[in-house]
Amino acid sequence: MLTRRLFAILAILVAVVLVAVAVLGVVTVRKPFPDREGTAQLAGLGADVTVLRDDYGIPQVYAETAEDLFMAQGYVHAQDRFFEMDFRRHVTAGRLAELVGEAALETDKFVRTMGWRRVAEQELARLAPATRRYLEAYARGVNAYIGDREASALSLEYSVLSLRGSAYEPEPWTPTDSLAWLKAMAWDLRSNMSDEIERVLATEKLSRAQVDTLYPGFPFRRHDPIVTQGNVVDGTFDQSSGERRNADTDRAADVPEATPTDGEESEDVALRDLLGSMQGVADVAKGLPTLLGFGDGIGSNAWAISGERSATGEPILANDPHLAPSMPGIWHQMGLHCRKVGDECPFDVAGFTFSGMPGVVVGHNADIAWGVTTMYPDVTDLYIEQIQGDRYLYDGRWLPLVTREETFEVAGGKSETITVRETQHGPLLSDVDDTLADVGERAGGGSTYGVSLQWTALTPGRTMDAVFGIDKAHDWASFRKAARLFAVPSQNLVYADTEGNIGYQAPGQVPIRKRGDGTWPVPGWDPSYGWKGFIPYEELPSVLNPAEGYVVTANQQVIGRQYPYLIGTGQAAGYRSQRIIELLQGSSKLSVADMTRIQNDTHNGQARTLLPHLLEIDLGSGYYADGQELLRAWSSQDQDRDSAAAAYFAAVWRNLLARTFHDDLPQEVWPAGGERWFEVVRRLLNSPDSDWWDDRTTKSVRETRDDVLRTAMRDARDEMTRRQSLDPDRWSWGNVHQLTLENQTLGTSGITLVEKLFNRGPYGLGGGSGIVDATGWDAAEGYEVTAVPSMRMVVDLSDLDKSRWINLTGVSGHPFHRNYTDQTKLWVDGKTLPWAYTSDAVEKAARDELRLTAELEQ
Structure with a gap:
């Protein structure tokens, strides 16, 4: 298991990076930045490929053949995210210890025992011939980029890891590396x-x-x-x-x-x-x-409305997958366009991709749009x-x-x-x-x-x-x-x-x-x-x-x-889905902007069940009643980041779970507080004398529901006073519900200055577990954000160029690159970006143009 102890064995060596950065400064940081303009040669291309990028670095790729298209996708992914790709393939192959040392050995044994890569190798032969060609073309594109570049020219992380004293040279990419990533996806979405x-x-x-x-x-x-x-x-x-x-x-x-x-x-x-x-x-x-x-805390929201319900008269589709936050974010936005769409080159698609895997995972083409959620x-x-x-x-x-x-x-x-x-x-x-x-x-x-x-x-x-x-x-x-x-x-x-x-x-x-x-x-x-x-x-x-x-x-x-x-x-118990249904039923003419507002909805569906019981508890007046007064005025029941009532309610919920279940369960399975626990507690509220309410550690006293609610409210008042202020008016949910974007390797090194090179945040957020704006948190651990809407998209089927999208971080995996976190502040504020799709819209939005060619002009 990789936690903060993973890189403890590297701590002294990693600290040397501070000296290296001080000496090399901007040169060290900027060395891996890719060229996004001009011309680059890719041996094996059938014809020139054009890569247009907008202000946010989002690439749109134009090619004559499907093989050229996916070769260029591999090249672009490697430009922006090769370390992430290399790191993931080491994980999926059970070879992470080769990259980071002994602390990863336990995880490697687990993965190798399951045999992800062995299964991926077997899958390759079962795929359609065209799919194998696309995978091979993608691998050629990755390898064309990494080519003879030294590791430090591919990623700042390699420069830091090289302080172990051994030179690391990335291996060539293979189709199996891409297929193994599918096993990683399947592992986390394996259900129960x-x-x-x-x-x-x-x-x-x-x-x-x-x-x-x-x-x-x-x-x-x-x-x-x-x-x-x-x-x-x-x-x-x-x-x-x-x-x-x-x-x-x-x-x-x-x-x-x-x-x-x-x-x-x-x-x-x-x-x-x-x-x-x-x-x-x-x-x-x-x-x-x-x-x-x-x-x-994985999950997702996705919905589609018909033209009868939309303001455009045509369908609208929305999707926001919920995954763990990471730096960079898991998604990479991209468009893949055949210049002439037909049987030989059938792709004209844009959306969210996984670096390391060809194709678009979620998005739309000229005719259809699709979204995904975990089916469990x-x-x-x-x-x-x-x-x-x-x-x-x-x-x-x-x-x-x-x-x-x-x-x-x-x-x-x-x-x-x-x-x-x-x-x-x-x-x-x-x-x-x-x-x-x-x-x-x-x-x-x-x-x-x-x-x-x-x-x-x-x-x-x-x-x-x-x-x-x-x-x-x-x-x-x-x-x-x-x-x-x-x-x-x-x-x-x-x-x-x-x-x-x-x-x-x-x-x-x-x-x-x-x-x-x-x-x-x-x-x-x-x-x-x-x-x-x-x-x-x-x-x-x-x-x-x-x-x-x-x-x-x-x-x-x-x-x-x-x-x-x-x-x-x-x-899931349906709290998020039912809230979305309520909001969709509330209007007959919903717009793209309305879909985005629904994605950012922070209403706490569990509050309508628990709140009446909390308001019936007699807390007297003064200090402990202050929190309860916040709840009396909390008519919206929205878990907004600026809300003092939301902060107090979350603290009550966390302490309620602890007071009810910690004595009955081993610490390893204490309640995290998501939708399952919403439903467990809802049913218990109707049984005020249930044995679950009784605290096993108090042998001479038998607690009831109201005893636990009262104690939880008092605990919550004390906790928010310690964490925020004696004055409840100075509380806010975003003060404690914070997101830190951590690099998956050196972002947890334990060395503050090194972590600052790669990590970003914290950001105060609204939302929460079991809420449409699903910024999950683990009640057994604290209020820190553990899962987020990893991207948001809304597709307008009446005019695809009016669609909107946003990524958690940015397309670049290179720290200090302008596209490293350029979408994060917009994401935090619930905003989205225009999603150019047609060639005219893409060209209008273009900032950089890179031409990939088989042969450079003399």
Whole structure:
């Protein structure tokens, strides 16, 4: 797990950079800045390529052939973000220790055990010939840029890391490097593996039944799923089938509450024995997404409205994916344009890309627009395996483990070799955790337990084909045809086109389980817990032009209980999605500007439930009542950054969670405070004498709901006084809810002056967890921002040049470059940039022009 301790071993050497920067100054910082004007030679181009950049450095690429187009994209990505690309490929290949040293070895072992790169290598051969050509062209473009440049000319980070005393030379880029990035995306969007682990960890103090109450089902009576009507009929999803079901009509009952009982233990001995190992797996699993630029609190908002609801008379589509903040931000804006669009060169697309991967991930072309949100399908299962030596038990037989050797090179240290073991379910993740040795042998059998992972992404797929297919799709049919290949990660796909259609498609490989619902680890020796295939694509939920005139996805449940398959149980509880629906229903003529305002909405949907109970508590008058008075005047319930009431309410919420659940749960699984916990507490509020309210540490006192609410409000008043001021009028949410953009490597070195070279911030923000403006924070840790809308886009299908977009940071990954954070202040203020798309608009906005040519003029 990479945390601040990762670079502790480099601290003394890294400190030398202060001297280097002082001596070399501007030269050192500016050396990696790329040339964005003039002419550059790229051997292998078929014809000249033009790269136009606007004031924000956003590139628009024009080429004669698709191969030239993607070769130029690779070149431009390397110009702006090569260190980020190189760092990520070291992570996805399990080779990060080669770059940064021994502190990364634990993470490398975890990734190599899963075998991301091995699967990516297998995928390459399965892809369409055209896709392989595009990947190869992209790699040629990257390599043309890095060429004979020394590492210090590619990134300031390399100059700092070179202080170890060894010269580093980046390896040539390969198509497999790009495909491995898809595994990284799939890992963070894998749904409930972390929940499975946390459920097990919670059994240290609770029974399974008690733990299950902390994972409530989706509240269909109150919140709408994405698809409100339809079912599978004769092997095909029919959106017109069945009664329409939404929050007004669904009669599904909430899951009943269970309460903790002292002394009750988990019934599953294997789970109890594996608690320590589970914690080790959880630590590495949680640290990995942050390295990749995803992190905790992931989610997204995306919606499309029909022309009947828009001010333009044509559809409008909006999207803002929620990921961990990083420096630079994970997205790179770009346009990819064939000069003559046709079968030989079918691309005319613009949007948000991942550096290191060709194509556009989210955006629009001349005919369609699309957005994505996390679908949270359950595509992972953890199996408890019974192991004897080099065998494991399955269906009454002892089968041989499949093994392979993995060797790790370590910068500044000795290499290390491990043996990776696999069952038929997948790799034994528990082998990479040091605590496995402490699990012990079971009496009488001489066997131990391990934990294996079955995950759809460990089977080669064709998701890269889907990316290019969507980029060139021209209508609903071609869009759905491309989405069929979107194996992993499974994402909610929101659609709109210039013909006036809007739609939704659920893609991906979603397993059908023989038994169970995937919420707990299951015995690997029992074949009744296996998978029996995947939900057929034709039977996955989809909808075209729904009667509501909108499609809204914010990670809520995909469809109602009438659907015959289980997609997953870890979806969001619908607080964000229902708020978006309310705002869309509030006006019949919504504009692009209205969409942006909705993206920045800070209304706290949980406040309407909790606030009445808080206002009924008697706090007397004076000091402790001051906070309560703020809440009485907080009629908007908006979590704005300037709001004193919002700051106090957040503090009450944090302390309420602590007072209610910290005594019942191990520290590793204390509540983070997102939408799941909104729903848990909502249900508890109706049971004022529930055992959950009682504090186990006060043996002679039995606390009730109102006791906890009163104490939480007092704690919150004291905390805001310590953190901000004795005077509540001087409080603000943005004073404590702050975002710091940290470089993924040296930004956490622990050396203040070095961190200032790469990091930016802090910035005070509004919004919060479970809010449309989803600036997440972890209530178990503090109020600092842990997840953000990583970009925002609004596509106007009536005039694509009137679309808007914004990135968290900027397109450049080079510190002190003018495009390093030039979009951040606009993003913080909820503003967006014009999104030029047509050639006339792009040329009008152009500031720099770079011509890429196969041969330089003599």
